[in-house]
Structures are given as structure tokens and as C-alpha cells.
Amino acid sequence: MTRHLRLLLLPLAGLLAGCEIDNAAFMIEGKEHALIINREKPYFWSDQYELAVIVSRMPTCQRRFDMKPARLNTAVVTVFDGGEPNRYILRQGSSRWYAVNTTDCVFSVIDKPATEPPAIGTFRKKDEQFTFVPVKAAASGS
Numbered sequence: 001m002t003r004h005l006r007l008l009l010l011p012l013a014g015l016l017a018g019c020e021i022d023n024a025a026f027m028i029e030g031k032e033h034a035l036i037i038n039r040e041k042p043y044f045w046s047d048q049y050e051l052a053v054i055v056s057r058m059p060t061c062q063r064r065f066d067m068k069p070a071r072l073n074t075a076v077v078t079v080f081d082g083g084e085p086n087r088y089i090l091r092q093g094s095s096r097w098y099a100v101n102t103t104d105c106v107f108s109v110i111d112k113p114a115t116e117p118p119a120i121g122t123f124r125k126k127d128e129q130f131t132f133v134p135v136k137a138a139a140s141g142s
Helices: 003-016 135-140
Strands: 020-027 033-041 048-057 061-066 077-081 087-092 096-101 106-110 119-126 129-134
Touching (some): 020 119, 033 129, 048 106
Antiparallel strands (some): 020 033, 077 119, 096 106, 119 129
8 A cells, every 4th residue: 555545544544433333232032032223423523323223033033224313412212012012112312203013023103102101121321331221220220
């Protein structure tokens, strides 16, 4: 590689070093059945995360669905009981609602439910790491 090309690539490497890619999982029934939130900040100057949910129930299905981007300070996803086996409701921030079904890996945007279902936990930053915090752990402060 020529010296000039290396000098051009060094600043580019520095710009890309500011990106963040985090994954957190809500394990439903072992490692083969889970909801995973993928959170990416593509550049250090980005003011929002790109979010996706990976619905996984192996070996039946595994699919990735894009969610709306979220501002850095509001990239929180709460998981609620969907009222049926393998059905979950997700709330992104305070106003975006989604339904997922791990039986057949279905994802859809939904209207806000008339009554808020029971919460299971929240994908959020805790102790400087993006993680899934179950309701019981969040309530006890751990």
C-alpha cells in the first residue's frame, strides 16, 4: 500500500471506530427461543440508533425485522405479554408498538393497546451495557 493511500485511510478508520453495535437477548425457552434487539450507531456523529428485532425459535424460524430508528437517549424497548403463547408486544420508546409471534416469526406494527399488558422486561442500558432487564430484577433494583 502506498504511503499516500495509508494517509487517506487513517482518518477514515478513526471515523468508523466511533460506531457501536450492541445486541441483547430475552431468552424465552433456552438459547433456541429468544427475542433479540440489535442496536447500531453507525457513525460517532450519529444522533440515533438503528434498531432491529430478531425473532428466533429454532429450528422453526429466525427472522430480523427493522424497527424505527431511535434517538440515543430513547433507545429503550419494553416487552409485554401478548396474551397468547409465543406472542409478545413491544413498545419502542413511548409511542411505537409492535407485535411479534415466535411460533411463525411474524412481526407487525400495531396501534397502542387499549390497556397496557403485563410487562416482562426492558431492553436498555444498565451498568454501561445494553441488556435485557426482567421486570422482577428492575423492580428490586438489581
